[in-house]
Amino acid sequence: MTASSTRRTTARARTAAVGAIAVAGALILTGCGDQTDKGNDSGSTSSSSAAAPLADKLPADIKKSGVIKVGSDIAYPPVEYMEGGKAVGIDPDIADALGKQLGVKFEFQNGKFDQLIVGLQGGRSNVIMSAMNDTKDRQNGIDSDTGKKVGNGVDFVDYFTAGTSILVQKGNPKGIKSLDDLCGKVVALQRGTTSEGIAKAQSKKCTTDGKKAITLQTFDTDPEALLRLKQGASVADLNDFPVAAYNAKTSGGGKDFEVVGDQIEAGPYGIAISKDKAQLRDALQAAMNAIIKNGDYQKILQKWNVTQGAVTEAKINGGS
16 A cells, blocks of 8 residues: 555555455445554454564564564555454465564554554554555655655565556446556545545646546545445546455456556555664564575465565565
8 A cells, every 4th residue: 555654655556366355245344444542452462482483683662472463454455454353365464474484473463554653663463464555655654645754764675576557347337447547537546545546646637738627535444445436426446456356356246346557657656664673673674584485484475366566575664
């Protein structure tokens, strides 16, 4: 997800795809959207630290507690979503594999995407895993809309690559083929994401070209935006490619939506960590590179049908 520095910065790109959750199912997740304060934790299990080859790389306090608290907007299938009261998806599976390397449990805490960095810097979580795009604005604590400094910024350990896609109603009744076709039309999307930033930039381009601006409808969660599209109240939803492809495949048995055009501004997803937690950052990078090397990472991406987003190395702050 990319958008303002709060969430997937004005650039969010949460992006990829699989499994079986329709918009109706996804709408149930909307009720889970902002429960960070309520301690609604769902975690992936991991092996004990005794069997973990990289446990000694962790900060002493986290190694002692045996837990890494993960801030996440758990309503973004297939990247992360709730099933049977537990966080499942690409990110939880990767967290589970990282936990086996580090000897800790990753506990996912549900919250609004545009508040995840605030929660991280306030100590509510240790890291963020939420299809969050690694961008320079997020690294530097810059609000992408205003260009103003709004925080200390975060570091990222990059682990996946995805771009933004245009999701439309099945059959593409409005004939949308590219961003230019959105001028003068209503577009629904999740606020605080990279997709929002892309839509705002395109709207400015529309007016510069003498066309009408895009009317943006923004929501706390992506399922809300998808419902507007399904109802015909918008012509498109901008979304990370994996998520757009997943919804096109699963919603209404594949009869609700389709993806049009090419991916837009593909970039890395990153695990976000506070700037003052370099030891934790480096431990996560080592663990990511370990699961890339041992094949666990590739197996997870194959499971979720998103191998096109694979990286060969976990870089730190590789986003632009």
